[in-house]
Amino acid sequence: LPAAVLLKDTKLMDVKLGQLGSWLAMRDFTPGGILGAVRRGYNRYYNKYINVRKGGLGGLSMVLAGYVVLSYMWSYSHVKHERRRKYH
Amino acid sequence: MGLNFFDQFSSPSLLGIPLILIAMTFPALLLPSPDNRWITSRLSTLQLWFINLVTKQLMMPLDKKGHKWALILTSLMIFLLLINLLGLLPYTFTPTTQLSMNLALAFPLWLATILTGLRNQPSASLGHLLPEGTPTPLIPALILIETTSLLIRPLALGVRLTANLTAGHLLIQLISTATIALFSTMPAVSLLTLLVLFLLTVLEVAVAMIQAYVFVLLLSLYLQENI
Numbered sequence: 001l002p003a004a005v006l007l008k009d010t011k012l013m014d015v016k017l018g019q020l021g022s023w024l025a026m027r028d029f030t031p032g033g034i035l036g037a038v039r040r041g042y043n044r045y046y047n048k049y050i051n052v053r054k055g056g057l058g059g060l061s062m063v064l065a066g067y068v069v070l071s072y073m074w075s076y077s078h079v080k081h082e083r084r085r086k087y088h
Numbered sequence: 089m090g091l092n093f094f095d096q097f098s099s100p101s102l103l104g105i106p107l108i109l110i111a112m113t114f115p116a117l118l119l120p121s122p123d124n125r126w127i128t129s130r131l132s133t134l135q136l137w138f139i140n141l142v143t144k145q146l147m148m149p150l151d152k153k154g155h156k157w158a159l160i161l162t163s164l165m166i167f168l169l170l171i172n173l174l175g176l177l178p179y180t181f182t183p184t185t186q187l188s189m190n191l192a193l194a195f196p197l198w199l200a201t202i203l204t205g206l207r208n209q210p211s212a213s214l215g216h217l218l219p220e221g222t223p224t225p226l227i228p229a230l231i232l233i234e235t236t237s238l239l240i241r242p243l244a245l246g247v248r249l250t251a252n253l254t255a256g257h258l259l260i261q262l263i264s265t266a267t268i269a270l271f272s273t274m275p276a277v278s279l280l281t282l283l284v285l286f287l288l289t290v291l292e293v294a295v296a297m298i299q300a301y302v303f304v305l306l307l308s309l310y311l312q313e314n315i
Contacts, residue, residue: 050120055130060118064177067114072179074107075100079179084268 093261097185097254111181115170139166146308154315157308164193165304172253172296176289185257187250194245197307202238205314213314241310245303252299256292263288 049059175182
């Protein structure tokens with residue numbers, strides 16, 4: 001019988017909906033913890049898409065597309081005035 | 089208030105964080121640090137090849153003392169290149185359209201070349217103010233002219249970069265507005281304008297790369313005179 005995995009160590013996809021609140025409470029939200037999470041995310045993306053022998057254009061394009069989306073979100077209050085309307 | 093075409097150059101901010109901050113730090117994400125492998129990933133190989141090309145090209149005219157500037161000139165070149173090229177994507181912000189940033193880059197670097205020259209070889213640096221073989225009556229006027237030309241270099245560096253990029257972005261916005269506005273009434277003319285827009289975008293990509301190169305090249309030239 002496999003030993004039950006602690007809630008602390010389960011990945012997000014394996015957490016049941018009812019346990020989500022307690023799972024979130026256990027995460028490390030200190031600045032060091034957030035930095036660690038960013039670093040892990042970066043390494044995951046980098047090692048999966050870019051640090052491979054025959055990396056393609058997709059790895060870079062996804063980053064650029066994300067940057068475009070981020071810029072759109074940041075400048076939304078500016079951009080919404082530029083919609084095509086009959087009377088501005 | 090009508091549509092203001094200059095609104096694209098004001099840095100929008102969300103939750104107090106201006107977009108210019110993200111726009112300036114984002115290019116660093118696109119440059120992977122090369123690790124200790126024999127065969128690196130394609131992006132790393134591309135980056136290494138490009139940095140070698142740029143460094144060789146910039147450092148060839150300089151002698152050994154000038155090679156201390158290799159790091160700052162190459163990183164400046166790559167910084168400007170990436171920022172200019174990323175600004176061509178939709179909705180992104182180009183920090184180099186702000187005169188403040190370009191002057192902040194140009195002024196200290198130019199001043200550093202001048203001070204290096206004045207400290208290490210003062211008479212030779214001052215001698216650059218008078219070209220060889222000028223007729224004697226012209227000397228006072230020419231010294232004034234050369235001094236003005238020297239003092240205006242940082243302004244020229246900054247304003248050149250700003251003006252080129254700002255003009256390019258404005259043109260793209262104007263022509264695309266014209267294309268959309270013409271589409272309902274005269275589709276043929278609109279198609280022609282679309283062709284112009286396509287050519288202009290290709291030009292803008294070229295200008296983005298060239299302007300970064302020119303900035304750094306001129307700085308290295310000023311360095312050559314003074315080192």
